Amino acid sequence: xxxxxxxxxxxxxxxxxxxxxxxxxxxxxxxxxxxxxxxxxxxxxxxxxxxxxxxxxxxxxxxxxxxxxxxxxxxxxxxxxxxxxxxxxxxxxxxxxxxxxxxxxxxxxxxxx
Amino acid sequence: xxxxxxxxxxxxxxxxxxxxxxxxxxxxxxxxxxxxxxxxxxxxxxxxxxxxxxxxxxxxxxxxxxxxxxxxxxxxxxxxxxxxxxxxxxxxxxxxxxxxxxxxxxxxxx
Numbered sequence: 706x707x708x709x710x711x712x713x714x715x716x717x718x719x720x721x722x723x724x725x726x727x728x729x730x731x732x733x734x735x736x737x738x739x740x741x742x743x744x745x746x747x748x749x750x751x752x753x754x755x756x757x758x759x760x761x762x763x764x765x766x767x768x769x770x771x772x773x774x775x776x777x778x779x780x781x782x783x784x785x786x787x788x789x790x791x792x793x794x795x796x797x798x799x800x801x802x803x804x805x806x807x808x809x810x811x812x813x814x815x816x817x818x
Numbered sequence: 819x820x821x822x823x824x825x826x827x828x829x830x831x832x833x834x835x836x837x838x839x840x841x842x843x844x845x846x847x848x849x850x851x852x853x854x855x856x857x858x859x860x861x862x863x864x865x866x867x868x869x870x871x872x873x874x875x876x877x878x879x880x881x882x883x884x885x886x887x888x889x890x891x892x893x894x895x896x897x898x899x900x901x902x903x904x905x906x907x908x909x910x911x912x913x914x915x916x917x918x919x920x921x922x923x924x925x926x927x928x
Contacts, residue, residue: 707860709860714858737915739915739916739917741919746827746906746922746924747921747922748822748824748908748909748910748919748920748921748922749861749908749919750919751916751917751918751919754915754916756915794860794861796917798915798917805863805866805876806851806861806863806912806917808853808860808861809860810858810859810860811858811860
């Protein structure tokens, strides 16, 4: 059973607008969450992370929000740029399972120029 | 900047051949991982290692094997390649929580 879910396979946003990518998880033991960006035929690139003791983490244009009660996290990109077009994966981990990482199926973001 | 390398980047090989996918990292990370990923799918963990001489199988059943003789090196071997092994293979390493990926190997078995 998939423990990390990204229910939107794709998202299109106009350049300059906000992109919001969502992720849900089922295992309440997860205590660290990450977002990765992936281009075709390349490995994922780490973007931003958040610990379960926080509800928000910001890094430039990228902000991750964590709602533990809803078991939900989201990645906000503002303003969106054409170079942001890629597949975005969320991932979750906990030391309780030996730091294994569980990934969602990804959301393909297209930023329209 | 993450320093993790994979070779080859692309490989086309016939059924039944033995292949080894190489992965090296220069960050001194103890933990290393191999994932398999197909388009539109999540990354599936096939092997991981917590350090030298430590290897474990992941959630995805795999006919591959790994070894960890040196901290920096974590090769994956397929003894007999099959068309069902066609996929992208991603190697990663981590210190604690943040995981860094190599560029991947795109394997096609004909």
